[in-house]
Amino acid sequence: MKILLMGHPNVGKSVFFNRLTGANVTESNYPGTTVDYTKGWMKIEGEDIEIVDVPGTFSLDPKDRAEEVAVAMLHEGKDIKVISVIDASKIERGLYLAMEIIEEGYSLVIALNMRDVAADKNIEIDADRLEQILGIPVVSTVAIAGEGIKELVSRLKDAKPVNVEDIIANATNASNTKSAADAGGAA
Numbered sequence: 001m002k003i004l005l006m007g008h009p010n011v012g013k014s015v016f017f018n019r020l021t022g023a024n025v026t027e028s029n030y031p032g033t034t035v036d037y038t039k040g041w042m043k044i045e046g047e048d049i050e051i052v053d054v055p056g057t058f059s060l061d062p063k064d065r066a067e068e069v070a071v072a073m074l075h076e077g078k079d080i081k082v083i084s085v086i087d088a089s090k091i092e093r094g095l096y097l098a099m100e101i102i103e104e105g106y107s108l109v110i111a112l113n114m115r116d117v118a119a120d121k122n123i124e125i126d127a128d129r130l131e132q133i134l135g136i137p138v139v140s141t142v143a144i145a146g147e148g149i150k151e152l153v154s155r156l157k158d159a160k161p162v163n164v165e166d167i168i169a170n171a172t173n174a175s176n177t178k179s180a181a182d183a184g185g186a187a
């Protein structure tokens with residue numbers, strides 16, 4: 001198994017990478033390109049797992065060479081799991097990319113990173129509710145402080161492919177329940 005750290009530029013992917021990997025890290029050009037990337041190894045329950053610090057990308061519809069490499073890495077094989085790193089203070093944008101990855105059938109967990117930055121902006125995200133709607137693990141993190149990283153790793157085993165239709169149904173139910181509650185009705 002291989003783990004890809006994916007997300008927009010500047011969301012904390014490399015901080016996760018450095019905290020997850022040991023000394024055995026290599027930097028190289030992606031074959032046929034001048035795009036640099038770093039890979040390393042981590043041990044989960046005794047198994048050595050390759051982990052890749054994927055270049056930042058806004059979507060799976062690449063706009064430059066670095067984004068092309070990010071998409072190529074994702075498409076290299078199906079025996080991969082994705083840690084989708086999202087800036088919790090800009091969650092909609094990050095979720096767009098996560099949804100694209102889900103739509104392609106990959107297994108992922110979401111790291112809602114920069115919870116401290118979001119909190120400073122009075123943004124609070126209900127990670128449990130988001131997890132219920134998406135059907136995949138969602139963990140709040142502050143990568144620079146190491147917060148949530150252990151939990152994130154422990155939830156990797158729960159990463160699984162999900163159907164976008166199921167997510168839409170869950171979201172619709174969630175918002176119906178919420179409207180009923182807001183209107184004072186019993187849901």
Ligand SMILES: Nc1nc2c(ncn2[C@@H]2O[C@H](COP(=O)(O)OP(=O)(O)OP(=O)(O)O)[C@@H](O)[C@H]2O)c(=O)[nH]1
Pocket residue numbers: 007008009010011012013014015016055056113114115116117141142143144145
């Ligand atoms: N406040 C705060 N800062 C963070 C957190 N995680 C990462 N950072 C900081 O955010 C900046 C970007 O982090 P990186 O790990 O370099 O981001 P990246 O996703 O690898 O960025 P690219 O490689 O450019 O795509 C750095 O200055 C980090 O120290 C966090 O949870 N909270």
Ligand SMILES: [Mg+2]
Pocket residue numbers: 013014015053
């Ligand atoms: Mg980086």
